[in-house]
Each structure stands twice: as structure tokens, then as C-alpha cells.
Amino acid sequence: MMSRREVYLLALAGLALTVSARLALPLAPPLYDSITLPSAPYRWCSPPSDLASSNQPPQPGKTTLKVDNGSSAIGSLNTADQQVVAFFPQGAFSAAGASSIDVSVTPMCAGAPTPPSHVALVGNAYDVEATGKPGNVPARLGGQAQMLLRIPAGSRYSTIAVFADGRWQTLTWSAQPPDYANLVLARLGQVAALNEPSRHAQRVPGPGFNAGVIIEAALVLLAAAIIIAAVLAQRARQKPASTRVRRGFGPSDARRASPTRKSKRRR
Amino acid sequence: MAAGVAFAGCLVAAAWWGRATADRPRVPPAQRKPHSQQTQWPPSAGALALGLGLGVLLLLPGAWLALHGYPTEGARAGVLTFTAWAPAITFVASSEEVLLRGVLQPRLARTHGDLTAILAVAAVFALMHIPLYGAVALPLDLGTGILIGVVRLRTGSVASCALAHAIADLGEWWVA
Numbered sequence: 001m002m003s004r005r006e007v008y009l010l011a012l013a014g015l016a017l018t019v020s021a022r023l024a025l026p027l028a029p030p031l032y033d034s035i036t037l038p039s040a041p042y043r044w045c046s047p048p049s050d051l052a053s054s055n056q057p058p059q060p061g062k063t064t065l066k067v068d069n070g071s072s073a074i075g076s077l078n079t080a081d082q083q084v085v086a087f088f089p090q091g092a093f094s095a096a097g098a099s100s101i102d103v104s105v106t107p108m109c110a111g112a113p114t115p116p117s118h119v120a121l122v123g124n125a126y127d128v129e130a131t132g133k134p135g136n137v138p139a140r141l142g143g144q145a146q147m148l149l150r151i152p153a154g155s156r157y158s159t160i161a162v163f164a165d166g167r168w169q170t171l172t173w174s175a176q177p178p179d180y181a182n183l184v185l186a187r188l189g190q191v192a193a194l195n196e197p198s199r200h201a202q203r204v205p206g207p208g209f210n211a212g213v214i215i216e217a218a219l220v221l222l223a224a225a226i227i228i229a230a231v232l233a234q235r236a237r238q239k240p241a242s243t244r245v246r247r248g249f250g251p252s253d254a255r256r257a258s259p260t261r262k263s264k265r266r267r
Numbered sequence: 268m269a270a271g272v273a274f275a276g277c278l279v280a281a282a283w284w285g286r287a288t289a290d291r292p293r294v295p296p297a298q299r300k301p302h303s304q305q306t307q308w309p310p311s312a313g314a315l316a317l318g319l320g321l322g323v324l325l326l327l328p329g330a331w332l333a334l335h336g337y338p339t340e341g342a343r344a345g346v347l348t349f350t351a352w353a354p355a356i357t358f359v360a361s362s363e364e365v366l367l368r369g370v371l372q373p374r375l376a377r378t379h380g381d382l383t384a385i386l387a388v389a390a391v392f393a394l395m396h397i398p399l400y401g402a403v404a405l406p407l408d409l410g411t412g413i414l415i416g417v418v419r420l421r422t423g424s425v426a427s428c429a430l431a432h433a434i435a436d437l438g439e440w441w442v443a
Contacts, residue, residue, distance in 0.1 A: 019328050026332050074335040
């Protein structure tokens with residue numbers, strides 16, 4: 001048995017974990033069973049031949065962050081097609097003398113950096129830029145931004161990297177089902193998913209399949225079965241008791257005699 | 268898919284473990300707290316208020332993010348999508364609570380004590396969401412699982428847990 005103090009301490013620990021996780025990873029899915037909206041088809045810069053006729057071009061995104069005392073305000077950005085969503089914590093950018101910072105994410109449909117040999121680019125590369133205003137001064141990413149990068153359904157990728165300072169640099173990332181990678185953007189540059197055949201690859205499920213939804217459905221069915229079983233068990237427990245009353249077993253039952261018994265006495 | 272199979276195995280194993288150890292109580296009967304192991308029905312007003320309060324509390328970090336420009340799912344999807352999905356979300360949340368806090372937690376509490384039960388069920392709760400949301404959601408779900416487990420312990424009510432869970436789900440998606 002837990003004391004009241006232990007219960008409060010446990011609740012406090014749970015609350016601290018919940019709040020810190022939510023604020024530290026704002027682009028991680030929130031609780032819990034919110035729906036995953038059906039995604040529109042991926043917008044390719046260079047679509048596979050079978051998708052070329054229906055493909056729409058990918059879209060850019062832009063935002064402006066205010067600067068107070070040389071430190072950028074908290075803010076977020078998403079491309080119009082939701083293929084990139086980024087979150088910038090307080091002080092993520094710094095730009096000398098700037099009063100605001102323009103941040104843009106642009107799909108690189110021309111001039112995307114070439115991946116290393118034996119490594120394939122998966123989906124689109126996106127150029128992440130930041131410029132301080134006024135004066136178009138270059139802004140520096142001092143903190144760590146969080147970004148969701150959509151990966152085409154049915155494809156495989158082994159890493160997420162940023163092309164900066166003339167080379168590809170691997171980023172910290174994890175898969176966010178069904179078709180996003182959640183990454184920590186430590187520097188500005190061209191961000192893309194890469195697939196190196198010799199390394200373990202994440203596979204993005206094809207359209208129309210989501211293992212998580214199947215598991216949730218199974219859970220719901222299991223819970224429904226438990227509820228039905230509990231109701232049936234309760235009825236089964238009540239049945240012998242009512243039978244005893246009618247048959248007159250036990251002194252208390254006899255006192256609460258059924259109408260049948262009463263009518264017999266009257267006769 | 269592999270993660271899904273792993274989770275399903277985990278859940279079955281946890282349920283089997285709870286069932287298998289049910290007849291070997293480790294906590295002396297005198298120290299047991301029946302309130303934490305029995306389901307109170309109908310729930311008291313206090314229990315529902317606690318569930319409501321926890322649901323609102325869970326929304327506050329998301330609301331803070333929304334106030335600072337974080338885009339919300341609901342704002343992207345619109346009212347109609349939300350209305351169509353709200354019953355399904357509520358049903359799924361309630362089902363999870365029936366299974367985890369209604370069946371598993373009291374069974375584990377009976378054999379291993381309340382603390383172990385709350386932590387183990389919170390871990391199952393966090394693991395079961397990995398196939399749907401990825402490992403990145405694990406810390407948040409673990410913390411939330413602990414909080415809902417504490418509500419179950421204090422109120423003895425699964426309805427209050429389901430209320431907190433459903434409010435947090437719906438609100439996080441739309442309000443926050």
C-alpha cells in the first residue's frame with residue numbers, strides 16, 4: 001500500500017515527465033490517440049515515372065521570428081503541403097543587429113546537392129535558410145531546432161543528413177510513423193533523407209497500411225470483449241442468488257418471501 | 268509491423284503474468300488497499316472531477332505551445348474532420364483505459380503492490396503507442412500513464428481515467 005506522500009511524489013514525477021517531454025519535443029506526437037490525418041500524395045521534385053502524371057510540385061514555407069536582445073523568439077514554420085514542419089525554440093537563431101529573422105524552407109527541385117557515391121536521395125531535399133532583417137545579415141542557428149520531414153510512402157531510408165560546409169552531416173533523428181522523420185536540426189543547409197544500401201533502413205509503409213491503427217483496432221476489440229465478458233459474468237453471479245430467493249433457501253430469503261409464497265399463506 | 272507484433276506480445280505477456288501470479292499474493296492481505304483494486308461504479312462526483320482536472324492539466328503544455336505559434340492538428344484539419352473523428356477517439360481512449368487501468372492495474376496491484384502496478388501499466392501504455400507514433404512519443408506517454416494510474420489508485424474509478432484520457436486526446440488535437 002502506498003502512503004499519501006508516496007502517491008503525491010509519484011504524481012509529481014509523472015507530471016514533470018509529461019511537461020518536460022511535451023516542451024522538449026514539441027513536434028513529437030502529443031498524447032496519445034489523436035488521429036493521424038490521411039496524408040495527401042507526396043509532392044515530388046522528381047517523381048517516379050508512374051506518378052509523374054498526377055504529381056504536384058512541392059511547396060515552400062516561410063516565417064518571421066522577432067528578435068529581442070539578440071535572441072530569436074519561439075516560433076514554427078511549415079510548408080504549405082505539410083511536407084516539412086519546423087519548430088524553433090527561444091533563442092534558436094542569432095543575427096548581429098537584426099530586429100527579426102526570416103526563416104524559409106524551400107524544396108530544391110534544381111541544384112540539390114549530390115549524395116555520396118552508393119547513397120541515394122530519398123524524396124526531396126529542402127534548403128533551410130535564415131536571414132536577419134534589416135540588412136539581410138546572415139543568421140546563425142545557435143540552438144537546436146526540431147523538424148518533421150516527410151518521407152515518400154513505400155520508400156526506404158537509412159539516415160537524415162544536412163549538406164553544409166560542402167559535406168553531408170548526419171543528424172539526430174527518429175522515425176515518426178507513419179511517414180515522417182523527426183529530426184534535430186543542428187545547422188542550416190540542405191536537409192534530405194538518404195538511403196545507403198549497406199546500412200539498416202527504415203521502411204515507410206505504403207499508402208493504406210498502418211500497423212498502429214491495426215493494433216489500436218485490436219485493442220478496442222479486446223476491451224469490448226472484456227466488457228461483454230464482465231457483464232455476462234455478473235449476470236451469471238446474480239442468477240443463482242435470485243434462484244435461491246424464489247426457492248426459499250436461507251432465513252433472510254424466506255422473510256423476503258416471493259409473491260408466490262405470500263399468496264400460498266393467504267390461501 | 269515488427270514493432271506491432273512486439274507490442275502485442277508484450278501486452279499478452281503482461282496480462283498472462285498478471286493472471287499467473289494472481290494466486291500468489293506477495294503483499295500481505297492486511298496491507299492491501301482494496302480501494303485501489305476494485306472498480307467503483309458508478310463513479311463519484313469527486314472521481315469525475317479529478318479525471319476532468321487531469322484532462323485539463325494535460326492540455327496546459329500544448330496550450331502553451333499553441334500560444335507560441337506551434338501549429339495544431341485541429342487547426343489544419345477543420346471542425347468537420349474533428350467532429351467525425353471525436354467519437355472514435357473517445358471510444359479508443361476508453362477502451363485502452365478499460366484494458367489497462369480497469370483490468371491490468373488492479374490485478375498487478377493485488378499481487379505486486381500499487382507502485383509496481385502503476386509503473387508497469389504506464390510502461391505498457393507507452394510501449395503500445397510506439398507503432399502508431401514512434402519511439403519519440405514514449406517519454407510523454409510514460410508520464411501520462413503514471414498520472415492516469417495515480418488517478419485510478421486514488422479514485423478506484425476507470426471512468427475518471429477514461430474521462431481524463433479522452434479530454435486530453437480531444438483537446439490536444441483541437442484546442443491546444
